[in-house]
Amino acid sequence: MKSTGIVRRIDKMGRIVLPMETRTLLNLNEEGAAVEIYTENDMMILKKYVPSCLFCSNTENLIEYHGVKICENCINTLSEKSKEIL
Numbered sequence: 001m002k003s004t005g006i007v008r009r010i011d012k013m014g015r016i017v018l019p020m021e022t023r024t025l026l027n028l029n030e031e032g033a034a035v036e037i038y039t040e041n042d043m044m045i046l047k048k049y050v051p052s053c054l055f056c057s058n059t060e061n062l063i064e065y066h067g068v069k070i071c072e073n074c075i076n077t078l079s080e081k082s083k084e085i086l
Helices: 019-023 072-085
Strands: 035-040 043-048 064-065 068-069
Touching: 019 064
Parallel strands: none
Antiparallel strands: 035 043, 064 068
């Protein structure tokens, strides 16, 4: 993990502003770009959010069903399994 040396204050609403340099580096320039928040001991880690398949973590060919993202490969596998059961 690399320190940027940038310090930001948290406002009364609990918000912080991510520095432009960081947003540019991670390609988070679009309004509505998302980050995931992780905690470990006394650290908070922000990671660029990349949608992935619920089952295999694949990030390509995703289809959203009832708010859950599933890749085409897993959909095909589930379809085959359901045919075996029936």
